[in-house]
Amino acid sequence: MRSSLTAQLLIAVLGWGIALLMFFPIFWMVLTSFKTEGAAIATPPQLIFAPTLESYAEVQSRADYLSFAFNSIAVSVGGTVLALAFAIPGAYAMAFHPSTRTRGTLLWMLSTKMLPPVGVLVPIYLLFRGAGLLDTRIGLILIYGLMNLPIVVWMLFTFFKEMPNDILEAGRMDGAKAWGEVWYLLLPLTLPGVASTGLLSLILCWNEAFWSLNLTSSAAAPLTTFIASFSSPEGLFFAKLSAASTVAVAPILVFGWLSQRQLVRGLTFGAVK
Amino acid sequence: MARNCPRALTVASLALMSGLIPAGAARADATLTVATVNNGDMVVMQKLSSEFEKQHPDIHLRWVVLEENVLRQRVTTDIATKAGQFDIVTVGNYEVPIWAKQGWLAPMEDLPASYDTADLLKPVRDALTYQDKLYALPFYAESAMTYYRTDLFDKAGLKMPDHPTYTQIREFADKLTDKTHQTYGMCLRGKPGWGENMAYVTSLVDTFGGQWFDMGWHAKLDTPEWHKAITYYSDILKQDGPPGATSNGFNENLALFAGGHCAMWIDATVASGMLYDKKQSQVSDKVGFAPMPVGDYAGGPTWLWSWNLGIPASSKQKPAAESFVAWATSKDYIKLVADKNGWVAVPPGTRQSTYDQPEYKKVAPFAGFVVNAINSANPTGSTKEPRPYLGAQFVAIPEFQGIGTQVGQTVAATLTGQMAVDAALKAAQSATDRAVKQAGYQK
Numbered sequence: 001m002r003s004s005l006t007a008q009l010l011i012a013v014l015g016w017g018i019a020l021l022m023f024f025p026i027f028w029m030v031l032t033s034f035k036t037e038g039a040a041i042a043t044p045p046q047l048i049f050a051p052t053l054e055s056y057a058e059v060q061s062r063a064d065y066l067s068f069a070f071n072s073i074a075v076s077v078g079g080t081v082l083a084l085a086f087a088i089p090g091a092y093a094m095a096f097h098p099s100t101r102t103r104g105t106l107l108w109m110l111s112t113k114m115l116p117p118v119g120v121l122v123p124i125y126l127l128f129r130g131a132g133l134l135d136t137r138i139g140l141i142l143i144y145g146l147m148n149l150p151i152v153v154w155m156l157f158t159f160f161k162e163m164p165n166d167i168l169e170a171g172r173m174d175g176a177k178a179w180g181e182v183w184y185l186l187l188p189l190t191l192p193g194v195a196s197t198g199l200l201s202l203i204l205c206w207n208e209a210f211w212s213l214n215l216t217s218s219a220a221a222p223l224t225t226f227i228a229s230f231s232s233p234e235g236l237f238f239a240k241l242s243a244a245s246t247v248a249v250a251p252i253l254v255f256g257w258l259s260q261r262q263l264v265r266g267l268t269f270g271a272v273k
Numbered sequence: 274m275a276r277n278c279p280r281a282l283t284v285a286s287l288a289l290m291s292g293l294i295p296a297g298a299a300r301a302d303a304t305l306t307v308a309t310v311n312n313g314d315m316v317v318m319q320k321l322s323s324e325f326e327k328q329h330p331d332i333h334l335r336w337v338v339l340e341e342n343v344l345r346q347r348v349t350t351d352i353a354t355k356a357g358q359f360d361i362v363t364v365g366n367y368e369v370p371i372w373a374k375q376g377w378l379a380p381m382e383d384l385p386a387s388y389d390t391a392d393l394l395k396p397v398r399d400a401l402t403y404q405d406k407l408y409a410l411p412f413y414a415e416s417a418m419t420y421y422r423t424d425l426f427d428k429a430g431l432k433m434p435d436h437p438t439y440t441q442i443r444e445f446a447d448k449l450t451d452k453t454h455q456t457y458g459m460c461l462r463g464k465p466g467w468g469e470n471m472a473y474v475t476s477l478v479d480t481f482g483g484q485w486f487d488m489g490w491h492a493k494l495d496t497p498e499w500h501k502a503i504t505y506y507s508d509i510l511k512q513d514g515p516p517g518a519t520s521n522g523f524n525e526n527l528a529l530f531a532g533g534h535c536a537m538w539i540d541a542t543v544a545s546g547m548l549y550d551k552k553q554s555q556v557s558d559k560v561g562f563a564p565m566p567v568g569d570y571a572g573g574p575t576w577l578w579s580w581n582l583g584i585p586a587s588s589k590q591k592p593a594a595e596s597f598v599a600w601a602t603s604k605d606y607i608k609l610v611a612d613k614n615g616w617v618a619v620p621p622g623t624r625q626s627t628y629d630q631p632e633y634k635k636v637a638p639f640a641g642f643v644v645n646a647i648n649s650a651n652p653t654g655s656t657k658e659p660r661p662y663l664g665a666q667f668v669a670i671p672e673f674q675g676i677g678t679q680v681g682q683t684v685a686a687t688l689t690g691q692m693a694v695d696a697a698l699k700a701a702q703s704a705t706d707r708a709v710k711q712a713g714y715q716k
Contacts, residue, residue: 038553041528062316063338066459122351129356213343217306218335229338232311233468233523236553249319 015067026249033242040238043178055243065247071223073251074137075212079144079197081166086145088194091156092182096168106157109150117147117210128215137220140212144205152201159193160186196266199259206252223248289326303593304333304572308348309363310580313547314413314620318601319458321609325600332593341468345632352377360594363407366400366579366652374405379584379591380406381598390600391622396650397579398681409583410602414622415543416646417476417576417666418698419563422556425449425456425536437566439480439505442537449536458513460535461506463687464522467677472576472666473539474684475677478502482570484656485668487532490714494680495702498657502568503694507687519685529557539565541578542646545639546617562642574654574665579622621645 032040034051059065094102125134127146133139163186168252171185187194209224230239230244256263274585307322309315316336322334335444337359339347344363351358352372364372372378377644384390390398390407397414397710403406419442429448434441446458480695483498493499495533510518523540527547530538531554538544551557582598584591598607604626610619617636619627621643627633628644652665662667667677688690692700709715 031656036552038531038555042532062319086692122354123355129354130521134356134358215306216620217337217347221337223337225337228340229311230342231340232313233341236524236528237311 009265010050029242030246032238033246035239037236037239041115041236054116055246058240059243061232061246063229063244065226067250068221068226068248071137071140071216071220072206072224072248075140075144075220075222076202078137078141079148079205080201082141082145083148083201084194086149087152087156087188087197088182091153091160092178093165094153095157096165097161103109106154109153113150121214125214127273134215135217135219135221139215140222142218143211143215144208147208147211148201148204151204155197155200156190159190159197162193163189192266194266195259196263198265199256199263203252203256215220223251233240276701301670302331302333302637303590304335305360305590305594305597306335306337307361308337308339308344308359308599309361310341310651311340312580315363315580317610317614317618318412318606321606321613322601324609325597326396326561329593330602332597333715334597335645339456339634339668351529352587354587355587357585357589358524359585360588360590361598362583362610364410364581364583366577366581367664367669367673369401369409369581369583370663370669371584371671373406373408377586378408379588380408381584381595382406383412383592383595385600386419388603389626391625392604394623394625394644394647396473396577396652397623397648399581400577400652401505401581409581410598411579411581411623412602413543413620414577414647415541415644416578416622416650417473417540417565418542418545418642418646419566420530420535420538420540420544421445421561421563422536422559423561424535424559425615427560428716433561433563435563435575435682437563439477439566439568442566443505446509450513455534456536457515457529457534458536459509460515460521460526461510462522462526462531462540463518463685464520464525465669465678465681465689466522467571467635467674467681469522469681470684471681472578474502474506474681475668476565476574476576476666477506479573479575479656479665480507480566480570482573482657484658484660486709487716488659488661490661490704490709492702492709494705499698500694503684503687503698505568506684507694510688519688530533541576542639542643543621545643546621546637547632548684549617549637549639561638562643564646569659572654573656574644574652575650576666577650577652578666608693670712670714672708672712679704679708 033055034053035046035049036052036054040048053056087155094106128139133142167189168181168185171181176184207224209228212222212224213228216222227241227244227248230241309319319336319338326332326334348359348362348364350356352362366380369378369394382604383673392461393411394414395413398407401409401411419437426433426445426449431445431448433445442459448458450456450458462470464470475485478499481498481502482495483502486492487493515521515534521529523544526535526538526540527544529535530544531548533556543564545560548560549557553561582601584594584598588594602623606626607619607624607627611630611632614631615636616630619633621627621640625644628640634640650665653663654665667673681699683692683697683704687694687697
């Protein structure tokens with residue numbers, strides 16, 4: 001009894017410790033965003049200070065936040081929809097109609113994530129230039145959809161694998177075609193998994209900075225570009241950068257909180273057999 | 274009802290996507306995309322650009338503001354692939370001659386007489402000229418100088434000479450260092466990078482009589498001059514510098530000096546306006562200015578940097594772009610900034626007429642030092658032995674970004690004690706020699 005109490009206490013302390021450690025940078029960023037530039041770089045760091053909205057006003061006056069935020073939403077949602085549109089049929093085929101090459105294909109798909117993106121920057125840039133996709137939301141949606149496709153396929157594949165083949169077979173006996181199987185049986189039953197895959201893809205798209213910085217300039221620039229415009233090699237910028245980052249992560253943070261239950265349910269889906 | 278769902282979804286997503294194709298590709302008016310760094314003076318330009326749009330209702334501006342290194346990568350990719358995403362780019366005087374030679378920049382050919390190119394400070398103008406044509410117009414320019422704390426000097430009974438030498442500077446630094454009170458005699462750039470520590474180190478080596486290459490493009494780093502310069506640099510930072518100097522670049526040193534932790538700091542002249550600004554600096558009433566110190570060899574090349582506006586050869590709207598570039602670098606623009614934000618906020622270092630303004634001299638006591646430093650800046654000056662390259666705090670070849678950053682890391686290792694000066698210079702020598710050999714400079 002006594003030892004289990006100590007163990008519980010230890011786990012609680014450890015859990016809180018890790019949570020605080022993860023949360024601290026975000027807390028510090030929000031705190032810094034309310035400081036003046038001078039206070040932001042003060043040594044020793046100040047915990048108590050007179051808060052100011054100066055940096056937020058400056059950020060707002062220098063860039064049109066809403067246009068960047070709209071682009072972020074459009075390309076994240078677009079990229080995720082595109083990836084799911086390809087990955088659902090793909091994962092279905094691999095999970096329920098595997099061939100001898102399925103395993104190899106899956107591993108090969110994952111291996112494409114091992115290439116550093118900068119290695120293909122110039123070829124992709126030239127392709128985009130030729131296709132007129134530079135600085136367009138469609139261009140970013142394509143890149144994001146394809147970039148996340150391997151992960152999305154893998155996650156969906158594992159979720160689909162959990163589903164008993166018998167249910168689909170019963171559907172086929174009743175005359176369902178492949179499309180019907182996926183739409184009426186597979187997706188409703190694996191919805192938590194599909195939803196968490198979508199959420200993860202959405203977050204990955206939201207935070208992607210390399211391609212958005214390189215392939216957009218103004219018309220299709222998302223929030224990552226917005227943040228990048230507030231750091232500077234000349235002059236102080238910590239407070240402004242923190243304010244810009246705070247408003248940039250706020251939507252996805254709120255969205256994450258709202259969908260927390262769904263996300264956890266999806267990620268632990270099928271964990272207990 | 275439910276049976277139609279897949280089709281409805283497809284239609285909806287198609288509609289969503291087609292709605293996302295951006296407008297603005299084809300317009301009768303000119304829409305210029307301006308790529309710039311986010312330094313203070315450029316931010317002011319972005320804010321004031323509505324005045325330009327008012328004067329030119331048929332020209333619209335779109336802004337891409339990025340941090341220097343991100344911008345450099347972004348713009349270089351675009352210009353090298355001739356993708357034409359940008360109509361106006363912000364480029365340093367390091368890039369201008371290199372890019373002009375590559376045919377990446379359009380020359381400035383139809384400037385109005387009122388632009389008065391003769392008013393541009395000569396060293397700045399020369400740095401942007403390639404084969405007798407201007408390939409970019411200067412937005413602001415800087416040289417380097419010595420900042421010091423007048424109160425600490427007074428307290429220690431020291432006096433900064435009008436033309437300090439590095440020997441004197443070292444004595445001052447030793448006397449002023451008071452580590453228990455977190456006051457450090459000397460702050461210098463230590464963060465590795467061609468534009469960070471190597472900008473300062475290269476100018477230090479210049480005045481100690483060293484150079485990067487001889488006329489046959491053989492690296493000259495493992496020489497007594499470099500040895501002396503790096504030993505000086507490493508010793509003064511280890512003994513009189515702040516802890517963790519290898520993470521300090523321009524900004525970090527600015528913060529340290531503005532927070533009262535440095536007795537002296539040698540860096541770009543652009544810091545003077547920031548140190549003098551009460552909002553940014555706790556020592557604004559105690560800053561003294563002096564020229565850059567000299568070592569054994571006087572009269573070598575001296576620091577000059579300018580941020581300029583250029584027009585990529587791939588721009589499809591060159592006349593409109595040129596009218597904006599001319600506006601943003603004109604006397605009228607400087608006057609406009611003065612009217613809106615005060616004379617102390619005008620972009621420095623480009624025009625003699627700025628320094629002839631009595632109002633400017635009154636609010637900016639450092640103006641005289643800055644204009645002298647820039648006017649006497651001589652990036653093409655001769656090193657002790659003849660050299661095949663130009664530039665004072667950099668080597669004006671495309672490969673220098675890579676070489677400079679690699680040597681910068683080796684030099685930083687001498688500060689942390691990971692490498693001795695001897696070993697560091699030997700390593701830097703062979704790396705540099707290999708790089709220029711591979712690039713085909715050595716015959």
